[in-house]
Amino acid sequence: MSVRNVVHENLYFDSVALMRVAASLDDRPGIEAVSLVMATDANRDVLSDAGLLTDEGRAAGPNDLIVAVRGNEAALVEALSDADAALSQPWSPTDGTASPSHAASPRRLVGAPEGANLALISTPGRYAAAEALKALRHGMHVFIFSDNVPVQQEVMLKQEAHQRGLLVMGADCGTTILNGLPLGFANAVRRGDVGLIGASGTGLQQISTLLDSMGVGISQLIGVGSHDLSAEVGGLSMLTALDALAEDPSTNVIVLVSKPPAPAVAGEVLARAAAAGKSVVVSFLGSDVRAPAPQVVVASDLREAARAAARLSLGADVPAVEAPDLSPLVDTLPGRWLRALYAGGTFAYEAELLLRPVLGAISSRVERYAPGRVPRLPDSHLVLDLGDDVFTSGRPHPMIDPATRIEFLRAAVRDPASAVVVVDIVIGHGAAEDPAGALAPVIAEAAGSPTAPLVLAFVVGTGHDPQNLGEQEQLLRDAGAVVVDDSTTAAEVAGDVLTKIGATR
Amino acid sequence: MLGVAPRVQCTGLVSQAVEHLVTRPARSGPVVATTRSAVYLATDDPTVPALAVVTSDAVQVPNAIVLATRAVHRPFRGVGSPASALVGDGSIELGPLTVTMGSSWAPPRPTIRHAQHAAGRAEELGRLVSRCAVPPSPEMARPLTDLAAGLRAVDRHRVSAASHALIGLGPGLTPSGDDVLSGALVTGSAFGCRAPRLRVAAEAITGAAETALGRTPLVSAALLRHAARGECIAELAALLAALDEGAPLDGPLAALLAVGHHSGSDLARGVAIVLAAANRLGPARPADIGTGCQEETSFVGTA
Numbered sequence A: 001m002s003v004r005n006v007v008h009e010n011l012y013f014d015s016v017a018l019m020r021v022a023a024s025l026d027d028r029p030g031i032e033a034v035s036l037v038m039a040t041d042a043n044r045d046v047l048s049d050a051g052l053l054t055d056e057g058r059a060a061g062p063n064d065l066i067v068a069v070r071g072n073e074a075a076l077v078e079a080l081s082d083a084d085a086a087l088s089q090p091w092s093p094t095d096g097t098a099s100p101s102h103a104a105s106p107r108r109l110v111g112a113p114e115g116a117n118l119a120l121i122s123t124p125g126r127y128a129a130a131e132a133l134k135a136l137r138h139g140m141h142v143f144i145f146s147d148n149v150p151v152q153q154e155v156m157l158k159q160e161a162h163q164r165g166l167l168v169m170g171a172d173c174g175t176t177i178l179n180g181l182p183l184g185f186a187n188a189v190r191r192g193d194v195g196l197i198g199a200s201g202t203g204l205q206q207i208s209t210l211l212d213s214m215g216v217g218i219s220q221l222i223g224v225g226s227h228d229l230s231a232e233v234g235g236l237s238m239l240t241a242l243d244a245l246a247e248d249p250s251t252n253v254i255v256l257v258s259k260p261p262a263p264a265v266a267g268e269v270l271a272r273a274a275a276a277g278k279s280v281v282v283s284f285l286g287s288d289v290r291a292p293a294p295q296v297v298v299a300s301d302l303r304e305a306a307r308a309a310a311r312l313s314l315g316a317d318v319p320a321v322e323a324p325d326l327s328p329l330v331d332t333l334p335g336r337w338l339r340a341l342y343a344g345g346t347f348a349y350e351a352e353l354l355l356r357p358v359l360g361a362i363s364s365r366v367e368r369y370a371p372g373r374v375p376r377l378p379d380s381h382l383v384l385d386l387g388d389d390v391f392t393s394g395r396p397h398p399m400i401d402p403a404t405r406i407e408f409l410r411a412a413v414r415d416p417a418s419a420v421v422v423v424d425i426v427i428g429h430g431a432a433e434d435p436a437g438a439l440a441p442v443i444a445e446a447a448g449s450p451t452a453p454l455v456l457a458f459v460v461g462t463g464h465d466p467q468n469l470g471e472q473e474q475l476l477r478d479a480g481a482v483v484v485d486d487s488t489t490a491a492e493v494a495g496d497v498l499t500k501i502g503a504t505r
Numbered sequence B: 001m002l003g004v005a006p007r008v009q010c011t012g013l014v015s016q017a018v019e020h021l022v023t024r025p026a027r028s029g030p031v032v033a034t035t036r037s038a039v040y041l042a043t044d045d046p047t048v049p050a051l052a053v054v055t056s057d058a059v060q061v062p063n064a065i066v067l068a069t070r071a072v073h074r075p076f077r078g079v080g081s082p083a084s085a086l087v088g089d090g091s092i093e094l095g096p097l098t099v100t101m102g103s104s105w106a107p108p109r110p111t112i113r114h115a116q117h118a119a120g121r122a123e124e125l126g127r128l129v130s131r132c133a134v135p136p137s138p139e140m141a142r143p144l145t146d147l148a149a150g151l152r153a154v155d156r157h158r159v160s161a162a163s164h165a166l167i168g169l170g171p172g173l174t175p176s177g178d179d180v181l182s183g184a185l186v187t188g189s190a191f192g193c194r195a196p197r198l199r200v201a202a203e204a205i206t207g208a209a210e211t212a213l214g215r216t217p218l219v220s221a222a223l224l225r226h227a228a229r230g231e232c233i234a235e236l237a238a239l240l241a242a243l244d245e246g247a248p249l250d251g252p253l254a255a256l257l258a259v260g261h262h263s264g265s266d267l268a269r270g271v272a273i274v275l276a277a278a279n280r281l282g283p284a285r286p287a288d289i290g291t292g293c294q295e296e297t298s299f300v301g302t303a
Helices: A015-025 A041-049 A073-086 A125-137 A151-164 A202-214 A236-247 A263-274 A302-314 A329-334 A346-358 A403-414 A435-447 A470-477 A487-504 B019-025 B117-118 B124-133 B138-152 B158-166 B176-194 B196-209 B218-228 B234-245 B250-257 B264-280
Strands: A002-008 A032-037 A063-069 A118-123 A141-144 A175-178 A181-184 A191-198 A219-222 A253-258 A279-282 A296-298 A339-342 A382-384 A419-427 A455-460 A482-483 B006-013 B027-034 B040-041 B051-056 B064-067 B085-090 B091-094 B097-105
Touching: A002 A073, A002 A151, A002 A346, A002 B064, A002 B138, A015 A073, A032 A482, A032 B124, A041 A063, A041 A191, A041 B138, A063 A073, A063 A253, A063 B085, A073 A302, A073 B264, A118 A125, A118 A302, A125 A141, A125 A151, A125 B097, A141 A151, A141 A236, A151 A236, A151 A339, A175 A202, A175 A455, A181 A382, A191 A202, A191 A236, A191 A302, A202 A302, A202 A419, A202 A455, A219 A236, A219 A470, A236 A253, A236 A263, A253 A302, A253 B138, A253 B234, A263 A296, A279 B097, A296 A302, A302 A487, A329 A487, A339 A346, A339 A487, A346 A487, A403 A435, A403 B234, A419 A435, A435 A455, A455 A470, A455 A487, A455 B051, A487 B040, B006 B196, B027 B218, B027 B264, B040 B085, B040 B091, B040 B218, B051 B218, B064 B097, B117 B176, B117 B234, B117 B264, B124 B264, B138 B176, B138 B196, B138 B264, B158 B176, B176 B264, B196 B218, B196 B264, B234 B250, B250 B264
Parallel strands: A118 A141, A191 A219, A191 A253, A253 A279, A279 A296, A339 A382, A339 A419, A419 A455, A455 A482, B006 B097, B051 B064
Antiparallel strands: A002 A063, A032 A063, A175 A181, A175 A219, B006 B064, B027 B040, B027 B085, B040 B051, B085 B091, B091 B097
16 A cells, blocks of 8 residues: 655645545545645644555644545556546646746726826715826826715815825716816817816816807816815815916816805815916806906806806907897697706706806706606796706716606606796717707797797707717707807796796786 | 736625735735636735725635625636735735725624623534534544643643644635634624633633744634634624624524635634633633623623
8 A cells, every 4th residue: 555645836726626625535445545634733743643645644734625535556547537637626726827836916096197187086976086096106197987976085185185296086976077188078169268167067078168159279178077076075166166277378268067066165266377477267156256356357157157268268359149139939838847857966056056046936846756657746936957867867867868857857848837948958078979969850840839838958068079069050040949049048938038027918 | 818817896895804914005915816706915914914805705715805896797807816916005016916905894893792691602603503404523622622621621722732733634615623713702702801711721722823924824823813813704804793682693603614625614613622721711710800801791700
């Protein structure tokens, strides 16, 4: 009888696998004893006592596997060969592409091309911060498209970025254009000398496209995320971006846009704007901030912000575009309620802001909404942000997937109580291929009916966007919609028509 | 065909016991073991000498980063051993696999609140274990007997000697002796101040466990460290909870025995040994009553 030990260094198997291999060797003719154990002191003592230890096994360490076999020579060779084969079964570590010299590959961010200085993070929100932190630690600016990132994590990331002289765009950042490179949703706007910074994605898109239509281009467009101007985050990214644009030689005019910031944050941003050394247009919708210095201009709505920036960039007033006079339609409209169905949250916010003083109570919610069921519209004016979580749970944002909005639009145009329906169409990189084309059939279907409401639409985009501004507007007109230039005008026109209806009924 | 293997991305839930290793700046460390359902990495932290990356259907050891994928999907294909991994900054790079840190999970740390009642079920558990568990290998008999006797006699030296003899003893990646000690450590920790007469013996086992590095596979030494802190797998925690709550033992014991080939059996054996000692020692003597046990102390001062 002979004894052989084969030592597999650093080769671990779970117990079940080891027992399976041991069992396959036991009971063979010519084999007297088999043991597969880790080569610990205790186990080597046991093997030694059993006459199963050889010098090879004696030299092994606790992280090594010993295959110890006693039997006749021929059976031993076969058993050890079979043991080797069994230890290379599909569950074994020797399977696949690994080799003993295989080393960990470089980290992906380390392996990024030399000079890469920006990471775009688009993961479920809970994972975004870890990725963003890695990017920051590798010296990269970060654009976080992900939403639902806990605000504490956003603060942590922005503080880390601040210490490193880097910028975090987001979380929940919809749009950015850096040196002409669009990130997230962005429009094909001309290059120029206006730098935009915003906590409102669609607000930034509206102002940048209006500037484009006025012949004014942008230097940079920086989204900072919808929570940046909250008290918790403290405007860390807007302040960093403001400093960057103040230093940027290609930027002459800066535009800041947001829903109302926390008061203390607004104060700090305005103070920094006053010290920027450049003209700054501030549009904090719904906020009553005042310009702290002559070079700071406060604009109360998105259109005014664009016009102010264009005026500062061009050094001349931009001619106002006449809003259509829809007074003749007032007597033909059957209902009395507004149905404003927005994909852009900022547009919904601006509309409420402009229309509440004119129309009084406006509902911003619907009851018992369930996808796939006909929405119940309230017996009141309605302004909806269909990008809100209530409507996007389990499905994409309406800028990408129009299904939810089509349901509401159909309900609105069929509702005899509707007087004016407002829709926004956001085009550009990242948006749906043909958003106007998706809504047009529903508008057209109602257009012939004597109870059809007025459908007011505006398209946020440019002639260079993949969907083409002019073509999208024409589709809506052909379907029977009245197309206006921008969100502010749409709200004003709707308010004007509804005020006249209210005065006559 | 030559070429660069594609990188695979996974998200892992990280045990809070090892979270600090994953969030600190990245460091490289060796892969010490790769199985179909787990990869074990050595660390430079002697209190947590190894961490495990495991599939969702693997046993979730207290030092585990648990992937959302199952072993059948072969997430560790191409992860060699020996090899090195990069751990930190929120992720783990394992050959072609990148594991990004998701949220964390807390490894169970069971507590026995009804000490006397739980200890009173020692015989019931002992019977079930001897009937259902994989029997210990012959070389285990002597140290197991010594451990049990030492615990019953509150004989620190005997417990210590038996514990040292059990370290690294027996088959498996986590040798049987280590698993018995882990079961005993977790049970002792679960009793805590409610069984003060076990404390001296538990300290002796802990002392032995602290010498395990280099005497038993790294993976097993690491799990002993966790056990000394009372951290364990969910199956063991469930058995202790059932003991504590007066619930039937068959179900939780069966689940525990299904862990590994013999690991579950050995863990259960460790529980049974400590429980038997607690039952034999009976109520604490007045001199044993320590301070700081703020919760229910039914095992102290009752007949």
